Amino acid sequence: MQVKELTIKDIAKIAGVSTMTVSRVINNERYVKTDTKDRVLQTISEYGYEPNFFAKSLKSKKSKTIGLIIGDIENPYYSRLAKGVIDIAEASDYNIIVCNSNYNAKLSEKYVNMLIKKGVDGVLIATVDVNNELINKLNKRDIPFVLITRKLDIPAINYITADDYLGGRIAAEYLASLGHKKIYFLKAANVWGSNERIRAFADVLKENNIYYDDSYFSDYLENLEQSYSATKKFLSEEKSKSFTAIIGGNDFLAIGAMEAIIESGLNIPEDISLIGYDNLNITAILKVPLTTVKQPKLRFGELATERIIHMIEDRDETRLYPQKLVINPELVIRKSCRKIN
Amino acid sequence: MQVKELTIKDIAKIAGVSTMTVSRVINNERYVKTDTKDRVLQTISEYGYEPNFFAKSLKSKKSKTIGLIIGDIENPYYSRLAKGVIDIAEASDYNIIVCNSNYNAKLSEKYVNMLIKKGVDGVLIATVDVNNELINKLNKRDIPFVLITRKLDIPAINYITADDYLGGRIAAEYLASLGHKKIYFLKAANVWGSNERIRAFADVLKENNIYYDDSYFSDYLENLEQSYSATKKFLSEEKSKSFTAIIGGNDFLAIGAMEAIIESGLNIPEDISLIGYDNLNITAILKVPLTTVKQPKLRFGELATERIIHMIEDRDETRLYPQKLVINPELVIRKSCRKIN
DNA sequence: TTGAAAGCGCTAACAG
DNA sequence: CTGTTAGCGCTTTCAA
Numbered sequence: 001m002q003v004k005e006l007t008i009k010d011i012a013k014i015a016g017v018s019t020m021t022v023s024r025v026i027n028n029e030r031y032v033k034t035d036t037k038d039r040v041l042q043t044i045s046e047y048g049y050e051p052n053f054f055a056k057s058l059k060s061k062k063s064k065t066i067g068l069i070i071g072d073i074e075n076p077y078y079s080r081l082a083k084g085v086i087d088i089a090e091a092s093d094y095n096i097i098v099c100n101s102n103y104n105a106k107l108s109e110k111y112v113n114m115l116i117k118k119g120v121d122g123v124l125i126a127t128v129d130v131n132n133e134l135i136n137k138l139n140k141r142d143i144p145f146v147l148i149t150r151k152l153d154i155p156a157i158n159y160i161t162a163d164d165y166l167g168g169r170i171a172a173e174y175l176a177s178l179g180h181k182k183i184y185f186l187k188a189a190n191v192w193g194s195n196e197r198i199r200a201f202a203d204v205l206k207e208n209n210i211y212y213d214d215s216y217f218s219d220y221l222e223n224l225e226q227s228y229s230a231t232k233k234f235l236s237e238e239k240s241k242s243f244t245a246i247i248g249g250n251d252f253l254a255i256g257a258m259e260a261i262i263e264s265g266l267n268i269p270e271d272i273s274l275i276g277y278d279n280l281n282i283t284a285i286l287k288v289p290l291t292t293v294k295q296p297k298l299r300f301g302e303l304a305t306e307r308i309i310h311m312i313e314d315r316d317e318t319r320l321y322p323q324k325l326v327i328n329p330e331l332v333i334r335k336s337c338r339k340i341n
Numbered sequence: 342m343q344v345k346e347l348t349i350k351d352i353a354k355i356a357g358v359s360t361m362t363v364s365r366v367i368n369n370e371r372y373v374k375t376d377t378k379d380r381v382l383q384t385i386s387e388y389g390y391e392p393n394f395f396a397k398s399l400k401s402k403k404s405k406t407i408g409l410i411i412g413d414i415e416n417p418y419y420s421r422l423a424k425g426v427i428d429i430a431e432a433s434d435y436n437i438i439v440c441n442s443n444y445n446a447k448l449s450e451k452y453v454n455m456l457i458k459k460g461v462d463g464v465l466i467a468t469v470d471v472n473n474e475l476i477n478k479l480n481k482r483d484i485p486f487v488l489i490t491r492k493l494d495i496p497a498i499n500y501i502t503a504d505d506y507l508g509g510r511i512a513a514e515y516l517a518s519l520g521h522k523k524i525y526f527l528k529a530a531n532v533w534g535s536n537e538r539i540r541a542f543a544d545v546l547k548e549n550n551i552y553y554d555d556s557y558f559s560d561y562l563e564n565l566e567q568s569y570s571a572t573k574k575f576l577s578e579e580k581s582k583s584f585t586a587i588i589g590g591n592d593f594l595a596i597g598a599m600e601a602i603i604e605s606g607l608n609i610p611e612d613i614s615l616i617g618y619d620n621l622n623i624t625a626i627l628k629v630p631l632t633t634v635k636q637p638k639l640r641f642g643e644l645a646t647e648r649i650i651h652m653i654e655d656r657d658e659t660r661l662y663p664q665k666l667v668i669n670p671e672l673v674i675r676k677s678c679r680k681i682n
Numbered sequence: 683t684t685g686a687a688a689g690c691g692c693t694a695a696c697a698g
Numbered sequence: 699c700t701g702t703t704a705g706c707g708c709t710t711t712c713a714a
Contacts, residue, residue: 007691018701023693031699053460054399055691058706061395065438065459073427074622079420086414086441090448095455097406098439100427107431114436118406119394255626281415285596287628348707359685364709372683396707399690 006049015043026051057119066308067115067123069099069108069130071190076280077250077297081126081148084301092309094121103190103222105129116141122308124148126300128192144311144318146304149295150192151324158311158318160304160325164193167293167329168200171247171275174291174331176208179340180245180273182216184234186227186257188249188277189220197249197277215239221249227256235264244273244340251276251283251292258336262287269338279332289334296327347390356384367392398460407649408456408464410440410449410471412531417621418591418638422467422489425642433650435462444531444563446470457482463649465489467641469533485652485659487645490636491533492665499652499659501645501666505534508634508670509541512588512616515632515672517549520681521586521614523557525575527568527598529590529618530561538590538618556580562590568597576605585614585681592617592624592633599677603628610679620673630675637668 008026012019017040024032025040032040043049057063068085070078086096097120099111108129115123116137123138126148135152138145147159175183185201188194198217205212218230227248234240246261248254254276261272268274268288276283276292283290303325311318349367353360358381365373366381373381384390398404409426411419427437438461440452449470456464457478464479467489476493479486488500516524526542529535539558546553559571568589575581587602589595595617602613609615609629617624617633624631644666652659 005691008693009691019691020693020701021699024700027693033699036699050458052399052691053458054395054402054404055706056693058393058395058399058691058708059693061706063395072424073414074417074420074424076415076417076420079415079417082439083413083415083441086439087443090441090452093455095438095440095459097436098423098427099436100424100431102428110431114434117391117394118436259626282623282626285600285623285628286626346707349709350707360708361685361710362683365684368709374683377683393707396690397709399692399707400709402690 005052006047008049008051011040011043011047011049014047015040061119062312063119063121064093065095065097065118065120066305066312067097067099067111067118067120069101069111069115069123069125069127071101071103071127071129073098073100075252076282077278077295078126080281080297081301084298084303085124085305086301088302088305089309094305094309101127101129103127103129105131109134112137116143121312122146124304124308125150128190144308144315146308146311148300148304156319156322158307158322158324160300160307160323160327162193162295162300162327162329164196164329165200167193167277167295168197169204170329170331171197171277171293172201172204174333175245175247175273175275175337176204176210178245178273178337181210182243183210183212183245183247184216184218184240184243186218186230186246186248186253187220188253189222191250194220194249201247221253221256224252224256224259227253228260229256231257231260232264235260235266245337246272246274248274248276251278251280251290254290254292254336255283255286258287258290268336273337273340275337283332284334288336291334291336292332294330294332299327346393347388349390349392352381352384352388352390355388356381402460403653404460404462405434406436406438406459406461407646407653408438408440408452408459408461410442410452410456410464410466410468412442412444412468412470414439414441416593417623418619418636419467421622421638422642425639425644426465426646427642429643429646430650435646435650442468442470444468444470446472450475453478457484462653463487465645465649466491469531485649485656487649487652489641489645497660497663499648499663499665501641501648501664501668502534503636503641503668503670505537505670506541508534508618508636509538510545511670511672512538512618512634513542513545515674516586516588516614516616516678517545517551519586519614519678522551523584524551524553524586524588525557525559525581525584527559527571527587527589527594528561529594530563532591535561535590542588562594562597565593565597565600568594569601570597572598572601573605576601576607586678587613587615589615589617592619592621592631595631595633595677596624596627599628599631609677614678614681616678624673625675629677632675632677633673635671635673640668 008019101108122144279294442449463485562568620635
């Protein structure tokens with residue numbers, strides 16, 4: 001059924017040259033006479049020869065493969081990011097091994113070890129759960145990596161992220177500018193910049209002389225369902241009656257809140273204004289189109305991939321100039337917030 | 342900065358044995374004296390030795406890597422499927438290279454070739470755009486593959502899919518049972534079972550003596566936006582006035598239709614009933630929770646991965662018994678359809 | 683139970 | 699411009 005794969009030796013024999021010449025032709029080196037080259041090329045295509053990748057890798061120590069660690073491929077935040085990564089990688093003939101950490105540090109660790117063992121040329125890290133110890137491990141092995149949506153204050157590190165503090169300000173200032181004073185904040189778990197957003201929120205309130213205390217914040221929430229429950233509970237409490245707005249630490253939390261609010265018979269934005277964070281593409285088709293803060297997720301993936309390929313292919317230069325990219329988020333106004341008197 | 346990786350030779354020298362003995366210990370073979378084994382194990386863990394994967398693969402011709410070809414990782418249909426694949430693969434220490442065909446045959450071809458070259462142990466194909474020629478190529482090289490959500494009538498092939506004809510019937514019969522007679526069908530492009538769903542729809546109408554002709558069908562639509570436009574156009578035509586229901590060939594098409602219907606000032610389900618196909622998780626949080634036909638996407642990914650790993654690790658047995666799995670879709674009733682008199 | 687030799691398929695280094 | 703030799707790190711084969 002299956003014929004043995006041809007090797008460089010076979011091609012050399014058929015073309016009547018040495019394996020070295022075939023190797024040179026394959027790698028498109030100089031110093032091969034044109035007609036020798038043509039003859040070899042001819043044999044190669046005639047017999048459909050393909051160099052053995054394992055052998056090549058064994059020599060070159062390069063796998064043309066990059067690992068991508070994300071929290072959950074089903075989360076549109078990560079899937080859009082992954083799309084940027086995969087598409088850019090493809091253009092440079094790299095493949096992407098996608099690792100789904102499920103927001104789990106143990107699993108992340110296993111994945112990082114797998115990637116190292118497999119000899120990936122680089123790693124893209126977009127989760128919170130890859131800890132510093134693992135990052136050091138990559139560093140020690142001299143495997144290039146880029147942090148996405150996450151900072152780390154080490155001199156030689158490469159990352160690309162959005163300014164979460166600014167994003168938090170944008171959301172809070174927008175609400176403040178609409179006249180809101182009592183604003184409830186749904187805190188996001190598993191998000192690197194979450195606390196920055198919270199800090200910005202608090203700062204804006206202070207600057208506007210708006211009172212707040214701990215009761216203005218939810219617990220750390222992991223997903224839509226938890227946010228739904230937390231919001232339900234919040235709305236059932238007497239204190240909630242005076243609140244006029246809710247901020248979701250990310251869009252999923254805002255969506256959970258939206259479901260809870262509507263189910264409680266309240267209207268958005270008439271009774272409660274709601275703002276999210278991320279601008280997931282589904283936010284436009286919700287029951288109430290969601291006003292939110294945009295993160296350029298596709299761009300994150302693309303830029304990080306361009307960067308890591310650069311790092312892989314020009315290690316010396318890139319080592320000298322680590323790239324720390326911080327992108328500004330933007331407000332996307334839809335229909336979930338209103339001005340109050 | 343970076344120390345040379347240890348090889349099996351180094352460990353052998355340190356432990357005072359031959360490389361062969363180390364190799365035996367690593368691969369957990371019999372015929373190694375317990376204390377020799379312990380000594381080697383001790384050195385291995387002490388020095389943190391890891392076998393070189395490329396060298397291992399060069400001999401074994403196994404990469405512990407599986408390729409997954411999908412249409413678009415950002416589409417929740419595929420991302421949920423991918424999640425099933427990645428999670429199951431991880432449990433058996435396989436990695437997944439995710440390939441995003443963008444519904445493009447040329448790109449699919451490039452990806453298949455890349456995967457073959459990289460020496461993946463198997464390929465999971467979940468797109469329409471991988472043509473038979475490519476599939477033959479995999480067959481010729483004896484690379485195991487499984488088709489997901491797609492059939493092919495070759496004896497030795499493995500696939501897992503849902504019964505699209507049945508799914509189409511389920512949607513149509515539900516609408517018919519609610520009393521609908523004039524039903525518009527939005528045809529899905531890039532979906533293998535699309536025509537089966539259409540055929541089922543037509544059959545159900547015939548069986549119920551409901552008249553229909555070509556004007557009851559849209560063109561083939563690729564995405565939400567196209568569906569939105571097509572539905573807008575449909576609703577602007579005089580003929581549409583008598584239609585009471587719309588079927589989306591998939592959920593995205595239904596969502597596009599939903600946006601168009603609502604924007605036209607019509608209500609769902611009061612003026613028009615709407616039904617989708619796939620049961621994407623976002624269908625529950627739309628403006629009108631969408632009644633749809635469920636496809637077990639996560640399960641598809643999981644089952645296909647279990648199968649391909651089985652094929653990789655037990656080629657002979659699995660070759661004798663190709664697995665053709667057809668799963669029955671189910672109706673998921675939400676709030677987008679109503680009974681008419 | 684252990685080891686030596688040979689080789690997987692490729693390429694760097696050197697020689698011609 | 700082309701070929702020979704040696705070796706990447708591991709395992710199969712055969713011998714001890």
